Amino acid sequence: MSKNNNKLDTGHQTSVLKAFIKHRLFIPIVFLALLLLINVFINPGFLKISLGRDSTGNPVLIGNLINILNNATELVILAIGMTLVTASSRGQDISVGATIAIVGGVIMRVLCGNETQPTELKAPIIVALLLGCLAGMACGAFNGILVSKFNIQPMVATLILFTAGRSIGSMAMGGLKPKAAAAFGYYGNFIPGFPIPTPILITIAVVGITALALSKTNLGLYTRAVGINDKSSSLNGLNPALIKFLTFVILGLCVGIAGFVQSSRVQTVNPYTIVPSIEMDVILAVALGGNSLGGGKFNMTGSIIGAYTIQTLTSMLTTLNVNTNAVPVFKAAIIILLVAIQTPIVKSFFANKVSLSRLTAGNGKERG
């Protein structure tokens, strides 16, 4: 502050800095960078990526960063859908974890039939993927109808599938715990001969398609409009119920893809324990990205960064030998901290401080 009145250049720099600080992505990016820095500090070889060979001799990329990018796949894909749902319906879907169990159950049933250890796949993988996505979209449509037609709050409407989903997943598998043939594992691990983990490629594809959809279609605009004020968007010729329904179906599709990747990782599914409390992580990712959970405007990039932040945090705590069950303590602390920073009260408090300091700086200038 004292250097403020030295040169014009610094003034320009501070305005750029200020614009960056004011930017919506400031907190998410800084936080992710901070986490990565801490990781580098703990483990100097954190950023190293090397080309190794797996047990079958195929080349694979090895490194902490690759692991984070790989493991964050489900979170990123779900966060994309959840951002849209949050924006349009002003609430969150808490059934995504349970729906993944359903999708996993359907995929396993399609691939394994009634056998527990089939040597080959019973159906082409593309059929399993399509049916899995269909199951996810059906669940999304069920939630969507409850939310848009019956005007039920999203959290309450999705409470139904949250309660039943894991049981339905178990029912879909007929109570068996089958393990699919190894060829199914390519999509959650590596395609032989190709060093980049397949989930990363899937993430890139999904993010790319989302970016295209948001820039080429009116999806983003309509979602924002419905979320900010559904009455006025209806007066402007939109159909809020349809938009809300669509966002839930899109989330269902995301759940289908995420469920496909997740069940491909170990080629087996336990519906009662698969992705425990991932819905909380996903909602957290959306909130970390600077999105209001009260709907309206949204920032897709922020959500994706938020998802990677959570995965980085989780892996960091795992490398620090923190008990898996104790990880939530740190998540809780971070949630409170980050959400508190972004509340209007704290923001206005800091804004007052800044304007006060600017005032004193101005006084100094006059005196100089």
Add this chain to the structure above:
Amino acid sequence: MLFMNKTQDNGGAGVVRNKPNRREPLTDTTFLLTITITLFIVIYALAIVFLGDKGFSKIQMFFNLFNENAALIVIACGLSIVMITGSIDISVGGSTALICTACIVCLNNYGFNFFTSLILALGIGLLFGAVQGFLVAYMEMQPFIVTLAGMFLGRGLVALIEVNQIQVDNVGFEQLSGSRILIPFLGDINRKGVFIQSKLEYGVIVAIIIVCLMFWLLKKTKLGRSFYAVGGNSVSALMLGINVKRTKFYAHLLCGLLAGIGGFLYVFHTRSGSVQQATGLEMDAIAASIIGGTLLTGGVGNIFGTLFGVLTSGIVLLVVTAIGSQDPWWPQITRAAMLCFFIVLQSVICSRKKK
């Protein structure tokens, strides 16, 4: 339509009764409550008729319904109050797990007795309630996120205290926990023809007292009425001169206190603690409140509805288990279907009211 042409008594503050001599039409709350109670009675009656040989005709079964659900009743009461105020608390499962483990560790290793562990449980509950209430009411943070953090914190702290499942190893506590109230003149005759008196746990008495207390609080006190007013419309409540922030804070504080009592009843009943304990308890409590006619939008609700919400979902679980399908997935799916029915019903009633 019984529930269409009525005075707007959704439990809103200040109901004026114009014609006391005429029978008042059913209100939304009473309508939903009636459905829940009717459903409970019908299911129970059907269970006695068709599944009598599986134990439903025994009186003890009825008391077991309370014995098993005492903790849930208390916790669901707290959630109903928070929901009536238009907020939500999903941390109760986490704080219950924390209370169980903390109490057991203190009972086993630090020479705590029944009363000190009770104070510990209430303290943990109140602390959760106070911090969350402060963050929600005065920092204006979203209740879902705040209590989500509370849930994470509760479960995570359990793992920091004790990773493995632990049992109570304290003679005094176990004696108290094992003792039952024998109910005079009520009981069943077992296979040998011996009359066995029905047993009730002490926790149930606490739960019933709390239900009555909360009913009184919500109906008769200024604080209780302001919960409804804030949940119904916080802006107009503010204009009426109600301190909205303080009301919200008190709602969370009360929910925390009840979660503390409920958590203690939980450990009193189960006598064990683990990280996975009481998983999904918050959702059970929310579901019970919804089935009992509490709207998540706030401003509408009834504590007796919540009580019957717990009992109805309890009896449905028992019936589905007793029907004896070997598949383990039916209880949860039935429960969800019931929840779906009540949620849609609420929504239909609400949309009719608007017309």
